[in-house]
Amino acid sequence: MNKQPIIQFSDVSFQYQNQDAATLQHINLAIQKGEKVFITGPSGSGKSTLGNLINGVIPEEFSGRLTGRVTISGQPKSKLDLTDLSFVVGTVLQDPDAQFVGLTVAEDIAFALENDAKPDDVLHQKVAKWAQRLNLTTLLKKHPQDLSGGQKQRVSLAGVLVDDEPILLLDEPLANLDPAAGRDSMKLLNWLAAQQDLTVIIIDHRIEEVLQIPIDRMIVLADGRVVADETPDHILKQDLLLKHGLREPLYVTALKNAGVNVKQINHLSNLETLKLSQINRDRLVQWAAQQDNLVKKSSRLPIISLKKLTFGYPSEPTIFKDFSLTINQGEMVALVGKNGTGKTTLINLITGFLTPAGGRLYLGKNDASGDSVKQRADRIGYVLQDPNQMISKTMIYDEVALGLELRGIDSETTKKRVFETLKITGLYPYRNWPISALSFGQKKRVTIAAALVLRPEILILDEPTAGQDLAHYSQMMAFLEKLNRQRDTTVIMVTHDMNLMMAYADRTIVLDQGQILADASPAEVLTNSAVIEKAHLSQLSLQVLAKKAGLADPIGFAEKFISAERRHLDDESANLV
Amino acid sequence: MKSGKRTKGLSVEAVVATGVGIAIVFLLKRFLPIPTGVPNTTIDLGEAFIAFLGSVFGPAVGALVAFFAHLFNDLSWGDPWWTWIVADAIFGFFIGFSQRFLKLKTTPLTKKKLFQFNLLQVIANVICWGIIAPLGDILVYSQPAGKVFLQGITATVTDILSVGIVGTLLISAYAKTQTQKKRLTKD
Amino acid sequence: MNQQISYDVGKSQENRWVTRLTGMTKILVLLSLSIIGMVSYDTWYLIVLTVFAVLFYQSAHLKWHQVRGLLYAIAAFTALNLILVYLFNPAYGSQVYGSSHILIGRGFFALTWEELFYLLNMLLKYVFIVPLILAFLFTTNPSELAAGMSRIGFPYKISYAVELSLRYIPDVIRDFKQISLAQQARGLEMSKKAGLWNRLKRSTQILIPLVFSSMDKIEITTRAMKLRRFGTKQRRTWYMTQKLGKIDYLVLVSTGLLIAVGIGLFWVDGGRFYNPFK
Numbered sequence A: 001m002n003k004q005p006i007i008q009f010s011d012v013s014f015q016y017q018n019q020d021a022a023t024l025q026h027i028n029l030a031i032q033k034g035e036k037v038f039i040t041g042p043s044g045s046g047k048s049t050l051g052n053l054i055n056g057v058i059p060e061e062f063s064g065r066l067t068g069r070v071t072i073s074g075q076p077k078s079k080l081d082l083t084d085l086s087f088v089v090g091t092v093l094q095d096p097d098a099q100f101v102g103l104t105v106a107e108d109i110a111f112a113l114e115n116d117a118k119p120d121d122v123l124h125q126k127v128a129k130w131a132q133r134l135n136l137t138t139l140l141k142k143h144p145q146d147l148s149g150g151q152k153q154r155v156s157l158a159g160v161l162v163d164d165e166p167i168l169l170l171d172e173p174l175a176n177l178d179p180a181a182g183r184d185s186m187k188l189l190n191w192l193a194a195q196q197d198l199t200v201i202i203i204d205h206r207i208e209e210v211l212q213i214p215i216d217r218m219i220v221l222a223d224g225r226v227v228a229d230e231t232p233d234h235i236l237k238q239d240l241l242l243k244h245g246l247r248e249p250l251y252v253t254a255l256k257n258a259g260v261n262v263k264q265i266n267h268l269s270n271l272e273t274l275k276l277s278q279i280n281r282d283r284l285v286q287w288a289a290q291q292d293n294l295v296k297k298s299s300r301l302p303i304i305s306l307k308k309l310t311f312g313y314p315s316e317p318t319i320f321k322d323f324s325l326t327i328n329q330g331e332m333v334a335l336v337g338k339n340g341t342g343k344t345t346l347i348n349l350i351t352g353f354l355t356p357a358g359g360r361l362y363l364g365k366n367d368a369s370g371d372s373v374k375q376r377a378d379r380i381g382y383v384l385q386d387p388n389q390m391i392s393k394t395m396i397y398d399e400v401a402l403g404l405e406l407r408g409i410d411s412e413t414t415k416k417r418v419f420e421t422l423k424i425t426g427l428y429p430y431r432n433w434p435i436s437a438l439s440f441g442q443k444k445r446v447t448i449a450a451a452l453v454l455r456p457e458i459l460i461l462d463e464p465t466a467g468q469d470l471a472h473y474s475q476m477m478a479f480l481e482k483l484n485r486q487r488d489t490t491v492i493m494v495t496h497d498m499n500l501m502m503a504y505a506d507r508t509i510v511l512d513q514g515q516i517l518a519d520a521s522p523a524e525v526l527t528n529s530a531v532i533e534k535a536h537l538s539q540l541s542l543q544v545l546a547k548k549a550g551l552a553d554p555i556g557f558a559e560k561f562i563s564a565e566r567r568h569l570d571d572e573s574a575n576l577v
Numbered sequence B: 001m002k003s004g005k006r007t008k009g010l011s012v013e014a015v016v017a018t019g020v021g022i023a024i025v026f027l028l029k030r031f032l033p034i035p036t037g038v039p040n041t042t043i044d045l046g047e048a049f050i051a052f053l054g055s056v057f058g059p060a061v062g063a064l065v066a067f068f069a070h071l072f073n074d075l076s077w078g079d080p081w082w083t084w085i086v087a088d089a090i091f092g093f094f095i096g097f098s099q100r101f102l103k104l105k106t107t108p109l110t111k112k113k114l115f116q117f118n119l120l121q122v123i124a125n126v127i128c129w130g131i132i133a134p135l136g137d138i139l140v141y142s143q144p145a146g147k148v149f150l151q152g153i154t155a156t157v158t159d160i161l162s163v164g165i166v167g168t169l170l171i172s173a174y175a176k177t178q179t180q181k182k183r184l185t186k187d
Numbered sequence C: 001m002n003q004q005i006s007y008d009v010g011k012s013q014e015n016r017w018v019t020r021l022t023g024m025t026k027i028l029v030l031l032s033l034s035i036i037g038m039v040s041y042d043t044w045y046l047i048v049l050t051v052f053a054v055l056f057y058q059s060a061h062l063k064w065h066q067v068r069g070l071l072y073a074i075a076a077f078t079a080l081n082l083i084l085v086y087l088f089n090p091a092y093g094s095q096v097y098g099s100s101h102i103l104i105g106r107g108f109f110a111l112t113w114e115e116l117f118y119l120l121n122m123l124l125k126y127v128f129i130v131p132l133i134l135a136f137l138f139t140t141n142p143s144e145l146a147a148g149m150s151r152i153g154f155p156y157k158i159s160y161a162v163e164l165s166l167r168y169i170p171d172v173i174r175d176f177k178q179i180s181l182a183q184q185a186r187g188l189e190m191s192k193k194a195g196l197w198n199r200l201k202r203s204t205q206i207l208i209p210l211v212f213s214s215m216d217k218i219e220i221t222t223r224a225m226k227l228r229r230f231g232t233k234q235r236r237t238w239y240m241t242q243k244l245g246k247i248d249y250l251v252l253v254s255t256g257l258l259i260a261v262g263i264g265l266f267w268v269d270g271g272r273f274y275n276p277f278k
């Protein structure tokens, strides 16, 4: 192919002004017009930095030293500024809330055109066209606060697509979306790419989810270097992802574990069309037969009891009406459900962040309905969805130590415990950094560390694994599990990650419009297609694989796989700490 | 480093800072006045935030934030009082000059700079609340001098406290995130 | 936090003529009336302005519970100011009008007709625009404001800053509550009875995270806006620009006439004051 690539990097390095080492090193890349490229890599590996080089945010917004040659649409980047580039590259940022600048959906979609001073009728006509195309017509007058995560994502897309840039760059488009919304988003992207003849660049951690659509090329970054630049099939056939602390699609790992020679499988990255030969099916069946069953423990001592709770936001319909729920000591509970269904609201009622209109809350045997947030916090550690709302110190060490200091712990013990926690969360090397120099995933880990360090009886984590790569994720989860096993700490996780739920939860509570739609083991939930459909969950790829192999009990297979996998990962992270 | 097509007037960052600033200052003024114990006299944390924004983004942002936040607050009570709105804007403008010597984004914060900042804020408060606002009330609204100076002096004192204590703390906290003496290394 | 910050125009306000007025008209009316009302001391004129303002209020069909709290607050605020004016200088009315007709009492606190009349004027100045503002507060779609401001000549960057502030008010409220709660969950004491010093300290503890999160927000939003070319042209158009209707012209012309009359009265009265005591 001797077509001129639409984006080309030749030996590009970039070093942030206040960093000691270059964040990107000797990057060589070529992206062809019309390709769908997926950039992945561990947290902090420089993915967002690379994206910012493409759309011109670097060097306009962040100063530093840039060497090498970047060419975009045939022009050297040094000749293009952010404005020129914005006609070529449309960017959807990591955080849709911040991206949303208009008061209403319609104004937000029109924003770029307004800035180009396009006449009124053009504005209205284009907004109408894109709203219709992305199914937003009924939402045009809504305010950003009133949209679900998936809807916000679509608005962000519309706002970028209105002015027909040939390249679309998305930084973590799947963060915070429920599995169904994530799948819809990916399908929409696929459709748009075909319709508009777009070049699409997706930056994300969630490899399995992104590979739901056909991707032309995958670029893996690690420590600021390109370690792979090939088709997904090619990459999945090697052990590259795991080696760099990334999670490969679980069905691929399962195939490898069962001794299937994945190199011989065509279309490995597309589970739907993947074909298994009889020998390979037998291998999977055999492997499953050799594995132990997952042991989960059960306890019957209630630690959180909600009795007939009623709550609605002011001037909105009631969300919870006579809602009752009991969580037992030592359980690891996953709270799941679609975007905007009330998971965070429920947690806020338990921690006292919100006050119910009626009903009671018991912690153990004590009626805690009247307790203040602070009183409850002595027993419950809570990590909020948005790390920026929790961070109150400038340095990482101080932030993690704050809770201990406020509780009057002496400084020797504080130091010991803070360092210990920083190691578990993989933040120890950064302990003297200002929090402002961290990536999103790293910030989230700071807030988790700040809760872990207090060793609370109950830990509640809202989306703990958002923006985390496999290595940090399993290290952190292993530690949570250790707390759970050794100290009987009760852990409640709000999550959209089905694999996390399957791997670590003893019990899954599926919330839907203020009702409990299901309360069962993760395996039972994942085999109930009505619940999956209604609560926007998704089946595991392992289940699909097991069905293909003709196994009688797909979920049993998934359970076995996950428990084996976890033993393996736990051993690894034990070595790390 | 900054390149490309610049239009006259505010930078994009200043526009956003003004927008976010108006929202925060308005809410602080409207919902979080701290009673001092003296009847009808409260400490206005909004002024501390105006001073902070001014010190980071300069006089234009300071003045615009103060003007619109004060106007919105008055409107939300049903009654704009223009002389005080303008006095507030002038305060925001003056305090914005602290950006010139604080240089929070590029240089470390020293005791001397904090002292200069506080000197400036005291002068600005005295001029705006002790002189401009009362004079405006006398000239424009024809109110008796004794009454307006009493109100002016009260506002001067509470705002000096608000900016002096809370504003200074905000600036110090922000400065810590900005200037690193040494480069960042993992160890 | 309360209903004035909630966005949408209420059900009972739909289809009212005051709701149909464009944002631009409302800003012009509000600005010009409040400025002429600030300068003029002609009692009759202030009464006419009050009546004009009440017309808008009438049209808005506000419910008592929507405005009750505000009206009480305004009443208390106005009363306090009038009392202060009187206490500080009971003879101020006589100074202004150049005569002294004692109504009751003697010595320093003697109440004159002039003082009473002056206080009546003060009262009018405090309250004449309240009905108009209340009406606008509950009938204006915030999206129209920036477009309106830009249309009457504010630089578009300033207009957009105002639009952004409206966009961020609900976010800031939510952040603020969350931050304050997250701090309590970390162990920060929040008892109601704390002294002034403690309250200040506590507020800073919450304001500091608010500073960080808003600086973050400013940085990311700036980036998002630059990526969509905000501020690259001398001019900007607005999706929410509205066509002026008949009712807009009617209101604008009436307001213009009122302002002209107000200015004319400076000649008739020989100054800002209407003096019935001459």
Ligand SMILES: Nc1ncnc2c1ncn2[C@@H]1O[C@H](COP(=O)(O)OP(=O)(O)OP(=O)(O)O)[C@@H](O)[C@H]1O
Residues within 6 Å of the ligand: A016, A018, A019, A023, A041, A042, A043, A044, A045, A046, A047, A048, A049, A050, A062, A437, A438, A439, A440, A441, A442, A467
């Ligand atoms: N503004 C900045 N100033 C200094 N260093 C920065 C800045 N932004 C990022 N870095 C550093 O560059 C490295 C890469 O950051 P980047 O945001 O590109 O990572 P990422 O791969 O997108 O991570 P994540 O998946 O967590 O979003 C990080 O170690 C971070 O500390």
Ligand SMILES: Nc1ncnc2c1ncn2[C@@H]1O[C@H](COP(=O)(O)OP(=O)(O)OP(=O)(O)O)[C@@H](O)[C@H]1O
Residues within 6 Å of the ligand: A145, A146, A147, A149, A176, A313, A314, A316, A319, A337, A338, A339, A340, A341, A342, A343, A344, A345, A346, C174
């Ligand atoms: N402060 C608030 N005021 C009014 N409505 C709110 C507020 N916070 C949330 N809501 C609404 O309540 C509903 C439940 O929101 P909640 O944040 O609990 O959902 P969630 O299940 O946590 O969603 P996600 O998975 O996207 O985090 C949503 O419709 C949301 O729009």
Ligand SMILES: [Mg+2]
Residues within 6 Å of the ligand: A047, A048, A049, A094, A171, A439, A440
């Ligand atoms: Mg990133």
Ligand SMILES: [Mg+2]
Residues within 6 Å of the ligand: A343, A344, A345, A385, A462
């Ligand atoms: Mg949530």
